[in-house]
Amino acid sequence: MSGEDEIVRDAKAMREVLARYRVASGGDFELDAYATDDLPDGMPHKTEAKALLAQGTARLAELQELLYANRTWSLLVVLQAMDAGGKDSTIAHVMSGVNPQGVSVVPFKAPGPHELAHGFLWRVGRVVPARGMIGIFNRSHYEDVLVARVHEDRLPSTGLPPELIGGKHFWEHRLEDIAAFERYLERQGTRIVKIFLNVGRDEQKERFLKRLEEPEKTWKFDAADLAERKLWPAYRAAYQAAIAATATKSAPWYVVPADRKWFARLVVAEAIIAALEDLELKPPAVPKDHAAQLAKAREQLLKD
Ligand code: ATP
Numbered sequence: 001m002s003g004e005d006e007i008v009r010d011a012k013a014m015r016e017v018l019a020r021y022r023v024a025s026g027g028d029f030e031l032d033a034y035a036t037d038d039l040p041d042g043m044p045h046k047t048e049a050k051a052l053l054a055q056g057t058a059r060l061a062e063l064q065e066l067l068y069a070n071r072t073w074s075l076l077v078v079l080q081a082m083d084a085g086g087k088d089s090t091i092a093h094v095m096s097g098v099n100p101q102g103v104s105v106v107p108f109k110a111p112g113p114h115e116l117a118h119g120f121l122w123r124v125g126r127v128v129p130a131r132g133m134i135g136i137f138n139r140s141h142y143e144d145v146l147v148a149r150v151h152e153d154r155l156p157s158t159g160l161p162p163e164l165i166g167g168k169h170f171w172e173h174r175l176e177d178i179a180a181f182e183r184y185l186e187r188q189g190t191r192i193v194k195i196f197l198n199v200g201r202d203e204q205k206e207r208f209l210k211r212l213e214e215p216e217k218t219w220k221f222d223a224a225d226l227a228e229r230k231l232w233p234a235y236r237a238a239y240q241a242a243i244a245a246t247a248t249k250s251a252p253w254y255v256v257p258a259d260r261k262w263f264a265r266l267v268v269a270e271a272i273i274a275a276l277e278d279l280e281l282k283p284p285a286v287p288k289d290h291a292a293q294l295a296k297a298r299e300q301l302l303k304d
């Protein structure tokens with residue numbers, strides 16, 4: 001893949017690139033084996049990536065239209081990352097060509113009192129994409145086994161009965177509940193793609209510094225992020241456990257190298273394309289009696 005002018009998206013090559021980052025079973029998963037700055041041989045240069053991504057988003061737009069037209073399946077994209085991992089800009093770039101009517105983006109913040117009055121999956125189930133829709137979770141139910149696990153001392157303030165907190169299998173059980181919930185969604189027609197934007201600790205520091213040094217980026221700086229940065233190893237351990245426990249063939253994780261934003265975007269676009277292509281959707285067939293109606297309508301219009 002080279003030559004800035006004639007760069008053409010090679011679907012097969014991109015599928016191979018994607019396979020490097022797919023985790024479809026957790027048995028021997030090692031998060032540390034995934035480099036945050038990985039770049040496979042033969043990948044285009046940053047300057048060519050824009051054209052390539054544009055072709056990817058065009059393909060995505062076609063597939064999204066088919067999904068919408070069929071209104072049977074839906075696609076849920078779970079997007080997780082450490083702070084400054086690039087979630088927001090990835091969504092903006094990857095979904096840029098898609099009809100906004102067919103997409104919902106749902107950000108998950110720390111739960112408020114109304115949400116805490118229910119089990120942790122309650123707020124999630126309500127916003128799962130409807131048939132025909134692509135739903136993007138900007139953070140997700142995984143926060144309940146990530147930030148919640150890193151700060152497990154805060155669990156008593158979530159309203160859970162004290163008798164249910166702690167215990168040897170507490171987190172294991174939560175992960176089981178997530179896996180069961182996702183299996184339920186799949187059986188109801190929601191395909192799931194889970195993305196971990198795997199940014200390195202050094203790159204995170206650079207991005208925080210940019211937010212502090214460039215006035216147009218300062219609004220993004222959140223002093224609380226520095227406290228979480230100090231807990232980096234605990235977050236990595238929580239991600240390791242979460243991905244290992246919930247990666248399946250039908251709801252895989254992609255551990256996407258995220259030190260280069262342009263490359264991360266390409267990979268995320270391909271992951272979504274792959275999930276939709278896998279459905280092998282065709283334009284919905286027109287029922288026989290409907291075909292006669294259409295012919296009549298055409299005739300009428302022509303005479304108009
Ligand atoms: P950005 O900072 O790029 O705008 P963000 O996703 O970090 O995006 P914030 O409002 O900064 O948005 O952060 C949301 C916060 O809510 C995160 O710190 C996240 O860990 C926290 N959060 C989300 N879900 C939960 C949860 N279930 N329990 C506790 N904290 C949660």
Ligand code: MG
Pocket residue numbers: 083222225
């Ligand atoms: Mg934040």
